[in-house]
Amino acid sequence: MLEKLKQRTLISIAFAGVLYLAITVYIDFDLLLLSFEKFNLHLIPFLLLLSMGNYFARYFKWNFYLSELNIKLDKRDSLLIFMSGLLMSVTPGKIGELLKAYLVKTVNKTPVSVTAPIIFAERATDFLSLTILALIGAYIYDYGRDAALIITIFIFIGILILTNRKLFDSVMSVLSKIKFVEKRIESIERLYHSTYTLLKIKPLIIAVLISVVSWGFECYGYFLVISNFNSVIDVSWSFFSYSFSTIVGAVSMLPGGLGVTEGSFLLMLTSKGLSANDAAATTFITRVATLWFAVLVGVVAVIFFQRKFGKINFNNE
Numbered sequence: 359m360l361e362k363l364k365q366r367t368l369i370s371i372a373f374a375g376v377l378y379l380a381i382t383v384y385i386d387f388d389l390l391l392l393s394f395e396k397f398n399l400h401l402i403p404f405l406l407l408l409s410m411g412n413y414f415a416r417y418f419k420w421n422f423y424l425s426e427l428n429i430k431l432d433k434r435d436s437l438l439i440f441m442s443g444l445l446m447s448v449t450p451g452k453i454g455e456l457l458k459a460y461l462v463k464t465v466n467k468t469p470v471s472v473t474a475p476i477i478f479a480e481r482a483t484d485f486l487s488l489t490i491l492a493l494i495g496a497y498i499y500d501y502g503r504d505a506a507l508i509i510t511i512f513i514f515i516g517i518l519i520l521t522n523r524k525l526f527d528s529v530m531s532v533l534s535k536i537k538f539v540e541k542r543i544e545s546i547e548r549l550y551h552s553t554y555t556l557l558k559i560k561p562l563i564i565a566v567l568i569s570v571v572s573w574g575f576e577c578y579g580y581f582l583v584i585s586n587f588n589s590v591i592d593v594s595w596s597f598f599s600y601s602f603s604t605i606v607g608a609v610s611m612l613p614g615g616l617g618v619t620e621g622s623f624l625l626m627l628t629s630k631g632l633s634a635n636d637a638a639a640t641t642f643i644t645r646v647a648t649l650w651f652a653v654l655v656g657v658v659a660v661i662f663f664q665r666k667f668g669k670i671n672f673n674n675e
Contacts, residue, residue, distance in 0.1 A: 371448070374616050374650075378642065381620070385638045393639035397586055405647040408579035412648075413444065413655065415572030416480070419565050420458075423476045426561050427552055435465050438663050443477075445656025447649055448614040455480070457670075464667055475552035479565065482557070485608065486513050487569030488601045491577070495598020501626075502602050509605060521557050526550055576648050577601060583643050584627070587636040599626045600644075614649050 382390055417440045424431060431439070439461040446454030459473040489510040496503040519525060555561070574597070581596035603622035607615020620641050627637035664670060 369613075371653075374448075374614070377617055377620065381624075381638055381641075385635050389633075389635035390638055393587070393633075393635045396636075397583075397639065397643060401582055401586065402647070404582065405579045405643075406651060408575045408582075409648050409651050410655075411575035412572045413441065413652065415568055415575065416440070416484075419480065419483070419568040419572070420476065422561070422564065422568070423479060423556055424473075426555055427472060427476070429462065429466070429468055429473065431462065431466060435666075438659055438666070439465070441655055441659035442663050443656065444652040445660055447652040447656065448616070460670065461663060461667075464670065469548060471546070471548040472552050475549060475556055478553065479556040482513060482517065483562065483565040483569045484573070485509070485605065487566050487573055488605050488608075489513065490566070490570065491573070491597055491601035492605055495594065495602065499595060499598060501598075506602065506605070509609065517557050517562070520553055523554065526554075573601065573604075579647060580644050583640050583647075584632075587640055588630070588632055591630055595630070599623070602626070620645065 417437060420440045421433070421436055424436065439458050442461055443455040443458040446457055449455070455477045456470075456474055458477060459470045462468050462473045463470055489506055492502070493506040493510055495501070496506040556565075577597040577600045578593070580600040581591075581593050584591050584596055603619050603626065604615065606622045607619030610618040612618055623641040623644065624634070624637050627640055628634060632640065660670075
């Protein structure tokens, strides 16, 4: 399975290369180069630090979820596992971050069905925090209001369904008659119990607040990049634009939102007066400092994990 994940990551990188090349050709390479020359390279360390701020805030949420499920992990091992999951940032909806559940099992034998809901809860609260930021901006700037509202409503409906124990029991009473489900009833029960625990009101609110802070780091980094090319665009619009574009990319279910997120960035930036080449440079720099930096951190973390625990083995439960 690890080889498949590697292959998918390489395919995503290749796709991104083709995509960025196409944008470069469309914009005009010489003009794009001039935009890159205007960029203040001293900002790069700050951008990477802000991205790391995002990762460590989300790591704090990961540990919070582990404690909610009473899963014991050494903090250094937990950090290594979480950072390894960043390698899967270029999988559709980041579903590849289920890798973390397998790594936890490797370290302390916790069943994947117990920890897998953490990855779902992470994505749900990330989505919820980003939609809150986007929804506020959508009403302030009258842009994408309906899309942001619909996504928010769907997330809340999904959470309500997943935390309805009676509904789950009713569905399982029917599905348990199927042999395939009957054989896996224990794992399904563990899966639901973890999901139910993580999505209760108190942990949900705490996780969403952590998520708002974590994504705020990258939103601010986006603002810094924009400010290098346009001093008129304010912080609030930058937060809104980054949140909205990230959500649109995630909803597309394309690896890392590739193409859709970039397209949204370009469209929104040019609508605010940036030239196409400055908008493209802003987009490239932002994606390198966020998405691709995350993948690099994940690669390094996986290397260190395998040095400590050996080759990653995806055994079925």
